[in-house]
Amino acid sequence: MSDALLKIEHLTRYFDVSKPWLNRVLEREEKQFLTAVADVSFEIKRGETFALVGESGSGKSTIAKMVVGLLGASGGTIEFDGHRMTGTAGAEMRDLRRRFQMIFQDPFASLNPRWRVGDIIAEPIHTFGLLKGADVSNRVGELLDTVGLSARDAEKFPHEFSGGQRQRIAIARALSSKPEFIVCDEPTSALDVSVQAQILNLMKDLQDEMGLTYLFISHDLSVVRHMANRIGVLYLGRLVEVADGKRLFTDPQHPYTRMLLDAVPDLALSGRRRKPVEGEIPNPINPPPGCAFHPRCPLAMPRCKVDAPVPVQTATGYAACFALETQTA
Amino acid sequence: MTDALLSVRNLRVEFPTRRGILTAIDDVSFDIMPGEVLGVVGESGAGKSLTGAAIIGLLEPPGRIAGGEILLKGQRIDDLDAESMRRIRGKRIGMVFQDPLTSLNPLYTVAQQLIETIRTHADLSEAEARARAIALLDRVGIPAAARRIDDYPHHFSGGMRQRVVIALALCAEPELVIADEPTTALDVSVQSQIIDLIKEICAERGAAVMLITHDMGVIAETADRVAVLYAGRLAEIGPVREVITAAEHPYTAGLMGSIPTLTQDNARLVQIPGAMPRLNAIPQGCAFNPRCERAFDRCFRDRPDPIDRGDGRKVACWLYDAAGVAAKEKADV
Numbered sequence: 077m078s079d080a081l082l083k084i085e086h087l088t089r090y091f092d093v094s095k096p097w098l099n100r101v102l103e104r105e106e107k108q109f110l111t112a113v114a115d116v117s118f119e120i121k122r123g124e125t126f127a128l129v130g131e132s133g134s135g136k137s138t139i140a141k142m143v144v145g146l147l148g149a150s151g152g153t154i155e156f157d158g159h160r161m162t163g164t165a166g167a168e169m170r171d172l173r174r175r176f177q178m179i180f181q182d183p184f185a186s187l188n189p190r191w192r193v194g195d196i197i198a199e200p201i202h203t204f205g206l207l208k209g210a211d212v213s214n215r216v217g218e219l220l221d222t223v224g225l226s227a228r229d230a231e232k233f234p235h236e237f238s239g240g241q242r243q244r245i246a247i248a249r250a251l252s253s254k255p256e257f258i259v260c261d262e263p264t265s266a267l268d269v270s271v272q273a274q275i276l277n278l279m280k281d282l283q284d285e286m287g288l289t290y291l292f293i294s295h296d297l298s299v300v301r302h303m304a305n306r307i308g309v310l311y312l313g314r315l316v317e318v319a320d321g322k323r324l325f326t327d328p329q330h331p332y333t334r335m336l337l338d339a340v341p342d343l344a345l346s347g348r349r350r351k352p353v354e355g356e357i358p359n360p361i362n363p364p365p366g367c368a369f370h371p372r373c374p375l376a377m378p379r380c381k382v383d384a385p386v387p388v389q390t391a392t393g394y395a396a397c398f399a400l401e402t403q404t405a
Numbered sequence: 406m407t408d409a410l411l412s413v414r415n416l417r418v419e420f421p422t423r424r425g426i427l428t429a430i431d432d433v434s435f436d437i438m439p440g441e442v443l444g445v446v447g448e449s450g451a452g453k454s455l456t457g458a459a460i461i462g463l464l465e466p467p468g469r470i471a472g473g474e475i476l477l478k479g480q481r482i483d484d485l486d487a488e489s490m491r492r493i494r495g496k497r498i499g500m501v502f503q504d505p506l507t508s509l510n511p512l513y514t515v516a517q518q519l520i521e522t523i524r525t526h527a528d529l530s531e532a533e534a535r536a537r538a539i540a541l542l543d544r545v546g547i548p549a550a551a552r553r554i555d556d557y558p559h560h561f562s563g564g565m566r567q568r569v570v571i572a573l574a575l576c577a578e579p580e581l582v583i584a585d586e587p588t589t590a591l592d593v594s595v596q597s598q599i600i601d602l603i604k605e606i607c608a609e610r611g612a613a614v615m616l617i618t619h620d621m622g623v624i625a626e627t628a629d630r631v632a633v634l635y636a637g638r639l640a641e642i643g644p645v646r647e648v649i650t651a652a653e654h655p656y657t658a659g660l661m662g663s664i665p666t667l668t669q670d671n672a673r674l675v676q677i678p679g680a681m682p683r684l685n686a687i688p689q690g691c692a693f694n695p696r697c698e699r700a701f702d703r704c705f706r707d708r709p710d711p712i713d714r715g716d717g718r719k720v721a722c723w724l725y726d727a728a729g730v731a732a733k734e735k736a737d738v
């Protein structure tokens with residue numbers, strides 16, 4: 077028995093980004109596919125925070141949506157507490173669904189503006205038939221209290237709240253079905269830092285109190301370092317490195333991880349001289365062959381342009397890079 | 406000081422609305438020295454962009470400058486007519502915005518836009534202007550500039566577009582560049598490239614920079630001095646190292662503690678309760694008083710003006726007023 081609550085293996089997702097059929101025929105173009113997520117595998121242990129970090133377009137949200145079932149996978153498997161998510165249906169699926177929830181980046185778009193806050197929070201309670209009548213509003217009041225709002229706020233509409241307060245509402249909603257696992261897709265990216273601190277503290281408190289497991293997604297390495305026990309680094313839909321939280325920062329293995337770390341502005345004014353970052357993320361429709369990072373990689377060798385590296389074991393995880401293989405060989 | 410390149414004095418920006426006048430910038434003063442990088446930092450809605458817009462005469466009506474003065478090399482520019490202001494904008498003050506597409510016209514090639522701007526401000530032939538434009542694109546890091554110059558803006562990636570905008574902002578060799586969140590829309594790995602570029606190229610040309618951002622990290626690496634805005638007011642201003650490592654204003658101190666870093670280990674982040682007030686609900690006295698742990702009676706009554714703390718530092722907080730300190734100490738005993 078492993079203690080993994082979520083287990084993802086070879087998860088892959090393509091998007092058809094072809095032009096409309098007629099244009100394709102006229103312009104003699106092939107169908108085009110974009111690989112948003114390519115052969116991603118990782119496990120999340122019960123009670124831990126696993127973070128996915130990567131730049132825009134690296135596939136973070138696509139993974140999040142597949143995990144919660146908002147998007148189908150093109151390949152690979154997702155297992156939640158030993159149950160295969162693909163192929164499970166009916167009552168069993170319903171029960172699984174209750175046990176995980178999602179919080180989105182944009183607290184303005186994710187809450188229905190025409191619903192009262194109380195109804196928004198109660199929706200999962202009704203969907204899963206958890207409580208009835210006055211118990212529902214009592215529970216909503218409790219949840220509002222838990223996230224630092226007041227029971228009276230149930231009567232109000234989302235537009236009456238600030239961004240941070242809306243994110244608290246989204247958290248209350250996510251908690252209302254008593255889930256064990258919450259996928260948080262950039263939950264504080266739209267917030268100011270002082271409000272971000274409040275939300276991150278709240279999320280940590282809730283985790284301690286309720287034993288929650290998080291898949292925490294962010295492009296901000298400092299935030300990820302603060303929140304996560306384990307971290308996966310994505311580049312162009314590929315998981316290039318997985319390592320324990322602090323270790324990733326003290327001992328990054330993959331050249332891309334090092335580059336990302338070098339790009340973080342130095343708030344501590346340590347006088348660190350960072351290496352200039354090379355190039356930009358290539359077009360995901362025609363990613364570079366071999367190792368997708370090779371055009372920007374200071375360590376690239378001829379073989380990187382041809383073959384895709386497979387993950388090799390590192391001190392606390394794994395990384396996919398040929399340079400690491402030659403080191404250990 | 407008289408040798409300031411730009412002087413903003415007691416700036417006040419208002420928006421008349423049906424429910425009364427909203428004061429979005431309230432009595433803000435600061436100077437920018439020639440060649441200096443001044444960071445302007447604050448949370449969203451603090452008034453950073455409006456301060457920039459007021460300086461370059463691009464406030465959107467009904468927003469208006471309702472008080473104060475803005476001086477460029479000692480000459481007032483806040484009361485100029487639209488045409489004179491337009492000339493200053495292209496020639497003496499360059500601009501870089503968050504979204505590169507607001508500065509670029511999608512219908513013209515990069516060459517057309519750069520050459521036109523260069524020729525409006527310098528007496529050059531088409532060929533000379535083109536040569537200068539190519540040199541500039543090359544300088545901002547556009548590979549194969551001589552060929553790419555005839556491309557349209559949408560042919561460039563986000564980071565490359567921002568490089569083109571920087572070239573455009575610098576092509577008339579301005580004395581000041583106002584950059585409003587120039588890297589916010591870009592990827593992490595591209596952000597640092599653009600910041601380095603702005604810093605280097607402005608230093609090379611002796612242009613001063615007003616760098617507006619909500620990202621303290623960017624300020625830390627780039628700015629010489631930093632101004633912290635809160636609810637349309639100046640909370641603190643001073644040399645960047647001092648403000649970051651030893652913030653004096655309780656808001657700045659809280660802000661610095663609330664930012665996770667790559668080096669510190671805190672189980673919890675410092676938390677400032679509440680949020681910045683809306684413009685129609687700014688409290689009496691110090692605007693920060695509902696969120697301030699150190700607030701005392703005077704903070705609820707009187708608004709603190711920036712208090713000179715020496716070494717170019719100013720802090721708008723009663724804790725640093727001789728009388729305020731005395732009162733506070735008495736209260737603490």
Ligand SMILES: Nc1ncnc2c1ncn2[C@@H]1O[C@H](COP(=O)(O)OP(=O)(O)OP(=O)(O)O)[C@@H](O)[C@H]1O
Nearest residue numbers: 091093110112131132133134135136137138139360
């Ligand atoms: N429905 C879709 N159709 C086509 N392409 C898509 C679709 N959804 C995502 N993509 C593409 O898949 C890739 C991964 O997208 P995803 O939204 O997962 O990235 P992300 O890491 O969440 O980025 P961000 O930081 O910008 O949120 C991108 O190249 C994106 O353009």
Ligand SMILES: Nc1ncnc2c1ncn2[C@@H]1O[C@H](COP(=O)(O)OP(=O)(O)O)[C@@H](O)[C@H]1O
Nearest residue numbers: 420429447448449450451452453454455456684
């Ligand atoms: N056109 C407008 N009408 C009314 N209020 C405005 C307008 N533009 C900006 N404001 C207000 O002025 C304040 C400062 O705005 P801004 O300078 O854009 O903030 P920042 O750039 O610091 O995020 C905010 O409260 C904002 O809502």
Ligand code: SF4
Nearest residue numbers: 367370373380397398
């Ligand atoms: S496989 Fe090659 S190109 Fe890819 S990261 Fe490693 S060294 Fe760089």
Ligand code: SF4
Nearest residue numbers: 691694697704722723
């Ligand atoms: S003036 Fe008073 S309320 Fe304002 S920051 Fe200083 S101590 Fe706090």
Ligand SMILES: [Mg+2]
Nearest residue numbers: 136137138261
């Ligand atoms: Mg996303």
Ligand SMILES: [Mg+2]
Nearest residue numbers: 453454455586
């Ligand atoms: Mg702004």
